[in-house]
Amino acid sequence: MQKSKLQLSTLFRKQIFIPLAALLLLALFNLIADPSFFKITLGQNAAGDPVLSGYLITILDYGSELAILAVGMTLVTAASGGQDISVGAGIAITGSVILRMLCGSNSRPETLQMPIICAFLIAVVAGMLAGAFNGVLVSWFKIQPMVATLILFTAGRSIAAWINNNELPIISEPSFGYFGNFIPGIPIPTPFFIAVAVMIVTALLLKFTNLGLYVQAVGINAQSSRLNGLNPTFIKFLTFVLLGICVAVAGLIKVSRLSTINYSVVAKDIEMDAILAVALGGNSLGGGKFNMWASIIGAYVIQFLTTTLYKFKVDSSALPAYKAVVVILLVVFSAPTVREFISAKYKLLTSKNEKEVA
Amino acid sequence: MKKKILSAVLSVAMIAALLSGCGSKADTAASAPAAAEPAAAADTSADAAADTAEEPAAEPAAASGELIKVGIINNDPNESGYRTANDADLQKTFTKENGYEASFAYSLKNDEQIAAAQKFVQDGVDYLLLSAADTAGWDSVLKDAQAAGIRVILFDRTIDADPSLYEASIVSDMDKEGETAVNWLASQNLDEYNVIHIQGVMGSAAQKGRSGALDAKVAAEANWNIVTQQTAEWNADNAQQIVQSVIDAGTPFNVIYAENDDMAKGAVAALDKANISHGVGKDVIVMGFDCNKWALEELLNQNWNYDGQCNPFQSSYIDDIIKKLESGQTIDNKTIIMDEKGFDATTITQEDVDNYGI
Numbered sequence: 001m002q003k004s005k006l007q008l009s010t011l012f013r014k015q016i017f018i019p020l021a022a023l024l025l026l027a028l029f030n031l032i033a034d035p036s037f038f039k040i041t042l043g044q045n046a047a048g049d050p051v052l053s054g055y056l057i058t059i060l061d062y063g064s065e066l067a068i069l070a071v072g073m074t075l076v077t078a079a080s081g082g083q084d085i086s087v088g089a090g091i092a093i094t095g096s097v098i099l100r101m102l103c104g105s106n107s108r109p110e111t112l113q114m115p116i117i118c119a120f121l122i123a124v125v126a127g128m129l130a131g132a133f134n135g136v137l138v139s140w141f142k143i144q145p146m147v148a149t150l151i152l153f154t155a156g157r158s159i160a161a162w163i164n165n166n167e168l169p170i171i172s173e174p175s176f177g178y179f180g181n182f183i184p185g186i187p188i189p190t191p192f193f194i195a196v197a198v199m200i201v202t203a204l205l206l207k208f209t210n211l212g213l214y215v216q217a218v219g220i221n222a223q224s225s226r227l228n229g230l231n232p233t234f235i236k237f238l239t240f241v242l243l244g245i246c247v248a249v250a251g252l253i254k255v256s257r258l259s260t261i262n263y264s265v266v267a268k269d270i271e272m273d274a275i276l277a278v279a280l281g282g283n284s285l286g287g288g289k290f291n292m293w294a295s296i297i298g299a300y301v302i303q304f305l306t307t308t309l310y311k312f313k314v315d316s317s318a319l320p321a322y323k324a325v326v327v328i329l330l331v332v333f334s335a336p337t338v339r340e341f342i343s344a345k346y347k348l349l350t351s352k353n354e355k356e357v358a
Numbered sequence: 359m360k361k362k363i364l365s366a367v368l369s370v371a372m373i374a375a376l377l378s379g380c381g382s383k384a385d386t387a388a389s390a391p392a393a394a395e396p397a398a399a400a401d402t403s404a405d406a407a408a409d410t411a412e413e414p415a416a417e418p419a420a421a422s423g424e425l426i427k428v429g430i431i432n433n434d435p436n437e438s439g440y441r442t443a444n445d446a447d448l449q450k451t452f453t454k455e456n457g458y459e460a461s462f463a464y465s466l467k468n469d470e471q472i473a474a475a476q477k478f479v480q481d482g483v484d485y486l487l488l489s490a491a492d493t494a495g496w497d498s499v500l501k502d503a504q505a506a507g508i509r510v511i512l513f514d515r516t517i518d519a520d521p522s523l524y525e526a527s528i529v530s531d532m533d534k535e536g537e538t539a540v541n542w543l544a545s546q547n548l549d550e551y552n553v554i555h556i557q558g559v560m561g562s563a564a565q566k567g568r569s570g571a572l573d574a575k576v577a578a579e580a581n582w583n584i585v586t587q588q589t590a591e592w593n594a595d596n597a598q599q600i601v602q603s604v605i606d607a608g609t610p611f612n613v614i615y616a617e618n619d620d621m622a623k624g625a626v627a628a629l630d631k632a633n634i635s636h637g638v639g640k641d642v643i644v645m646g647f648d649c650n651k652w653a654l655e656e657l658l659n660q661n662w663n664y665d666g667q668c669n670p671f672q673s674s675y676i677d678d679i680i681k682k683l684e685s686g687q688t689i690d691n692k693t694i695i696m697d698e699k700g701f702d703a704t705t706i707t708q709e710d711v712d713n714y715g716i
Binding site for chain 2: 036043044045046047048051053054055058062108157158161166168170181182254257258260262263264265266267268306307310311313315316317
C-alpha cells in the first residue's frame with residue numbers, strides 16, 4: 001500500500017509523466033468516443049504487398065518525422081537554450097538535394113543517377129552544413145538561436161528551389177518510395193523503423209559518450225562548464241550539426257512519401273511542432289536538463305492529437321488552435337506555482353486517506 | 359575504454375567539422391551567383407533609369423522602331439509551378455526582339471511590390487504590368503502612374519481600386535473553373551457521389567471559386583454527399599493525411615475533388631497505400647486543378663480522371679492590349695477573362711500535355 005503510493009507520487013514528479021499523461025488522456029478520449037479508433041487491419045497496398053492500416057498505424061507512420069526532429073531539437077534546446085526554427089526549410093533543402101542527386105538535370109529520369117544511399121549521404125552533408133551554418137552563428141557569434149535560424153527559415157525554401165532550377169522532379173523508381181511507405185513484405189510503415197533506428201543511435205550516443213552530460217552542463221551554465229574544461233562553443237555547434245543530420249533523415253522520408261517535393265509547402269510549420277514536442281516532453285525551453293524519451297513521446301502525442309482531430313472531422317484550419325490550447329495547458333501545468341499547489345493538495349489528500357485507514 | 363570511444367567520436371566529429379568548414383566555402387561560392395542575379399537586375403533597371411533621364415523625348419509612348427518600356431511586377435516565381443510558368447511566359451514575350459524593354463520585380467509582399475511600382479514610375483516606363491500580392495493599398499501609386507502618363511495593366515490578380523486607374527485586367531474566372539469541373543463530374547452520371555473535398559488555403563480566390571461550385575451542387579442534388587471537407591492548404595502531406603483518415607474510418611467514397619494537383623497527388627498516395635483503385639473506369643474518380651505537366655501525364659496514363667486548367671499564359675493577351683493601345687484603339691471591356699479548359703483522361707492527348715502542361 002505504502003509502496004504503491006510512493007511510486008505514484010514519484011511518477012507524478014517525473015518529467016516523462018507529462019507526455020505519458022497526455023497520451024493516456026487522448027487514448028482514453030478515443031476509447032470512449034469511438035473504440036474503432038484502435039482497430040488495426042491487415043490489407044494490401046496497390047502493389048499487392050501486405051500492409052497494416054488503422055489510425056494507430058497512421059500515427060506511428062506520420063509521427064516519425066516529428067520524433068526524429070524532436071531528437072535533434074531537444075539537444076539544441078538543451079545546449080543553447082533556444083530553438084532552431086529553420087528545420088522545415090532544412091527539410092526542403094535536403095529533400096531538394098536528394099532529388100537533384102538522383103535526377104541530375106533531368107526532372108523526369110528513367111533511371112537514377114546514383115544509388116539512393118549516396119544521394120542520402122550527400123543530403124546528410126547538406127543538412128550538416130545547414131546545421132553548421134546555424135551553429136556557427138549561435139555558438140561563435142553568440143546570436144540568439146531563433147534570430148540566427150531565422151536566416152535559413154526565410155531563405156531555405158528559395159535555396160531548395162534554386163538547387164533544382166525551380167523544377168519539380170518526380171522519381172518513378174518504385175524502390176525510392178520504400179522509405180516513406182512500406183518495404184515489400186513488411187506490413188509496418190518504414191518511417192517508424194527509421195525513427196526507431198534514430199532512437200537506438202541516440203540511445204547509444206547518450207549511453208556511451210558524455211554528450212548528454214556535456215550538453216546539459218553547457219545548457220545549465222556555459223560559464224562554469226567552461227571553467228570545468230568543457231568547450232561550450234563546440235558543444236553548441238555540435239548539437240546544431242546533429243540536428244542537421246536529423247533534418248536530412250526527415251527530409252528523406254518526406255520526399256520518399258510522394259517521390260517529389262513542393263519547396264514552398266513541404267514540411268510547413270513542422271518547426272513549431274518539433275518545438276512543441278520538446279515542450280510537451282516537459283523539457284525546459286530555456287535549456288539545461290533534458291529527457292530525450294519524453295520529447296519523442298511528445299512528438300507522437302502531437303501526431304495522436306492531429307489524427308484524432310482529423311478523425312472527428314475537425315476543420316483542419318482549426319488544428320493550430322487546438323495545439324495552442326495544449327501549449328497553454330502545458331505552460332500552466334509546468335509553472336512552478338501550479339505544480340507546488342498540486343503536489344501540496346495531493347499530499348493533503350493522501351495524508352487524509354492514511355488517517356482514515358488508520 | 360570510455361575515454362577511447364569518446365576521443366574517437368570527438369575526432370570523427372572534428373574531422374566532420376573540418377570537412378564541413380571546407381564545404382561551406384563551396385556552398386557560399388555556389389550561392390554567390392544566385393545573390394548576384396537580383397543585383398544585376400537592379401543594375402539594368404538603374405541603367406534604364408539613367409537612359410530615361412538622358413532622353414526625355416522618349417516619354418510620349420514609343421512609336422514604331424523604338425522599344426516599349428514595360429515594368430513588370432510579379433509574385434516570386436518560386437511560389438508555385440503556376441507562377442514559374444507565368445514568369446517564363448512573360449520573359450519569353452517581352453523581349454527586345456518583340457519590341458519591348460522589360461524590367462522585372464518580384465515579391466510576395468504587397469509593400470515591396472508597391473515600392474517597386476514607385477520605382478518604375480520614377481524610371482518612366484510606358485506600361486506597368488501588375489500581379490498584386492494583395493488587393494489593397496494600390497490607389498496612390500496608381501494615381502502617380504496615371505499622372506505620369508503610365509498605363510497600367512493588371513494580370514492574374516485584381517485589386518481594390520477604381521477601374522479608371524488601369525487599362526485592363528486579365529484574370530482567370532475561378533468560379534467558372536469550379537463550374538466546369540463540377541459539370542464534368544455531373545456528366546459522369548454516377549448513381550451516388552460521395553466526395554472527399556480537399557480545399558486550398560481558405561479565403562484564396564482559387565479556393566472560393568473551386569469550392570463554391572461544388573458546394574452549390576451538393577446542396578442542390580440529393581445524391582451528392584460530402585464525405586469530408588477539409589483544407590490541406592495546397593499541401594500534399596496534409597491531403598494525404600486527410601484521405602488516410604477517411605480510409606481508416608472505413609467511410610465509403612468515390613470521388614476526390616482536390617483543388618490543386620499537389621493535393622490530388624497526396625490523396626492518390628493514400629489511396630495507393632490502401633489498395634483503392636483510382637482513375638478511368640476504377641473505383642475512385644480523382645480530380646485536380648492547375649494542369650501541371652506531371653498531372654496531365656497522370657491523366658494520360660488514366661490514373662486520374664480530370665484536371666482543370668488555371669491559365670498562366672497571360673502574356674499574349676497583354677501583348678494584344680498593348681498593341682491596340684499603341685495603335686490608338688481603346689479597350690472596351692476592362693475585365694478580360696481568359697479561356698480555360700478542363701481535361702478529361704479519356705480524351706487527353708500527348709499534344710495537350712505538351713501545350714498546356716506547366
